[in-house]
Amino acid sequence: MRMRRIAPIAAAVAGALVLTACSGGGDGDGDGGNGGGDGAALESLTIMAPYFAEVPPESDDPVGTALSEVAGVPLEIQWVPNSAYGERINTVLAGDDIPDVMVITGKDQGFVSTALAGGFWDLTEYLQSGDYPNLVSENPDVELASGVNGQIFGVYRARDVIRASVILRQDWLDNLGLELPETTDDLYEIARAFTEDDPDGNGEDDTYGMIAPQWPGGIGSNSPYDTIDVWYGSGNMWRDDGGELIPAFTTPEWREAVEFERDLVQNGYVNPDYATMDPATWNEPFLNGDGGIILDVQSRATQLADLFEQQEEGSAADKVALAGQLSGPNGTFALPTTGYAGFLAIPRSSIQTEEQLEQVLQMLNDLNTTEAQNLMNHGIEGDNFTVEDGYAVFNPERQDFTDQVTGAWAQLGMNVAGYNAYPIQPRTEFLGELGDLRLQLQDEDLANAVFNPAAGLVSDTYTTTGTQLDNIIGDARIQYLAGQIDEAGLDEAVERWRTTGGDQVTTEINELYSQLG
Template sequence: MSASRRSRLLAGVLTLTAALTASACSGGGDAPQTDSNTITVMAKLFGTAPDPNGEMQQAVEKFLGKKLKVNWVPNAEYTDKLNVTFASSNLPQVMVVDPHLPGFVKAAQAGAFWDLTDKLDKYPNLKAADPRSALNSSINGKIYGLYRMRPSLRSAVMIRKDWLDKLGLKLPETVDDLYDIAKAFTEKDPDGNGKKDTYGLIIPKWPGNYASASPYDVVETWFGAPNEWGERNGKLVPGFDTPEFLEANKFLKKMVGEGLVNPDFATLDSAKWNDPFYLGKGGIIIDVNIRSRALLDKFRDEKDDPAFYGPKVAMVGNLKRSDGQKFSYPFTGYADVLAISRQSVPTEQDLDNLLKTLDKLATKEGQVLLQNGIEGRNFKPEGDIAALINETDPKVEIVQKDVDNAFTQLSTKGTNDIGGLAYARTPSGQPYKDMLKLQKELMEEDLKTAVFNPALPVVSPTKVARGAQIDTIIPDARIKFLSGEITEEQLKGEIKRWYDSGGTQVAAEVNDLVSKLGKTN
């Protein structure tokens, strides 16, 4: 979508949502009639849409005692579809949405979605499991949706263990160790084929903006840069306006220049991120820790023998800076929220009925259904793991895909490996069990040094209004700097351009909003 078209769509949100709100509050006009036996939802899709008459949907409907009508929208198209929907007169009852998406912020503040801040205490399964994550998902302290639980700390480094072993290398503890391993993987023939055809670090084209959990953001935090916003000299400043940000990127630029990073790092499809690791082209990935299990999957698909796939993948947590100090990269604690439309849920009674249904869905039984599937059909519990079964049955494969591609989007409490209620979704082989145990240990350890973003709960009005124009300035400049297209001075010039293009006002508003939030919490 072009910037001009996006601006036109967002500009219409305030006018249209005001009309929606007036209609919703009155319960009259063109507001749709609610059907207490049907729940309408808009959610993300990561593959083929489930059959509305399929096993999974029938199981969910049976559990709830209600019909479920879901508009599954492919993830790549989701933001555009949301903006169009916000500007329409046909909002579903429940929408999976990024609570800080500018279009949603405008719509929520205009009254198009229910403010749930003081409404959840009487629903035992909808109370926030983690107050920090709930606050992070708010808009300046107001809760407009049920946050979907994610770990607060899941950054990690995945490494080809067989390459480490072949070269006699130890797991890294510092950024300097990471550089040394990447250099050895590039120059010392870790696959033993007699050719210099490997590299160390694998980075894909990153689809998000600055501070979107990219490998760059993680490394910058390791060097001591703030996690998006941090205090310097008594005020909050963006992390990219610090010496540590520059030092981290000079480190990465050196790795790129020496060929220690995949040469297509600016264009590699993120959906193919695992391929160079599995195919023996690169040996290091910086990402969320659950990618370790996805990497094991690649080798397991080749040969389902723990003695074969087990020795392929090693994992460590966040790395120390050269001076031994450790700064770990945390996450928001949530991934989207379930927001409730005041147009389609117009009265307090309608809201209560829907929240009771969502409360049932948030029980352990409901979360296991959404996250794991149908017990005895596509999985069986083994301790705290959902071990896959009947994997060669085509009909069961559809159930598993419906879970993975779609129904997990309706889950709010996550899996037990991240503090949630459902089982960890993984095969039952010992390498997976070992990796799951390590994952938990690393998360607990790195939380001690996590660098949290104090500005996560606040939304700058200027950022909402001008985000499309300024959000790409820093990530674009960073890629150009790493590629050698611009100098350090030119990178600093782009940082100044961010300030001149509205960033100065954003910074002032963030400082003001955080100050006010501190006085009310």
């Protein structure tokens, strides 16, 4: 693998970790890691993790006690407010009091440089050995994407791989005699009908088809436009073209998709304030009967159904419909997420021998059991929840404790081999049916998922300028949809992307891609 230039701050962090590891580390005292320099077996496991709850768990928290029993050693958790977590990571890595395991929330420049400099254990062979069955990923594409240039430096925290969906007003479909869409052409016709054919039957021209908010990010941010791009076969950020990766927005299929999106906008089938609408108000036009289609994650359908139920019990089944991927003119493709939200990494300065590493991996393996998943996500059975008909039912009198569990201990959940904790009891029968449909669509659409082949590759240039580069294309797309620029203007944006760092990113990404084998 070619040598990488380490930025000054990142180099200091990497150097601190590597030098600490070489010096023999601490003696196990204090709040840091417990590996020690003598290679002795760990008598406890220190983990640094973020929390989202109002307050972190107490030291004698019953969930922590139960998880310690599962792991076989006391767990000492260094809880950090999520709002301050990124800063704390840099502070801890630059010091000499390093925990045994760290939740890393993103592959920023500091982490990547530190990992490639030897500051974290490369877990690739260990995780693929099968010695830790609960750490064997059920989706190798996601595990590869969580890594750095083919090396896996942490056990990733799994999230739904398939989330993109089409959410529609069921009553409008029924009023117009329309079925759920199966293709992008179907979607276009429904958007037209929802705009022009009086779907609410009030005799007024006061509805539109698709609801799209201002999207906070450029290309590759899982926007409704990215979903349509993938449906058209553009690829997901990058596409393998004969063994070479090319940007998805340089493909003919991407241009076809943008033309489709432009037609929707120019014909008035999208809310007129699509470029400025506050994403926080995305549900309102759907609930109020102004618009009838949302392209977003499946969980929004559940959220909308629950809001309708709060307005009128039993109304959601008549108001909310859910469809998965749509076939485009060039085939059937589904947009996946990255499939993970950070990972648990093991610093070499705390865990210094292979024997200690194997001990930690066995603990993490045990913390991925069904028992541990229930503890991390639900808490203590018989206290804050009970099990009824296979569902977790929470005790309302213990809601504060339940919120603390899900806002803190769940952040340690990896679930890479699958999520097996009890499902939460749905509030209504329809919400349960919608939950089952989500799982069905996830299984069906996963077969056509188009993963970003460069997701696990770290380009130096992209690390420093990626946001600006993505926004060049994202902004140009919005301008093109609005008619503010023509095809020549779109071409100019692509050329600006190339000359301001895009070509260098492409070169670096392909150098790394060629080394994956």
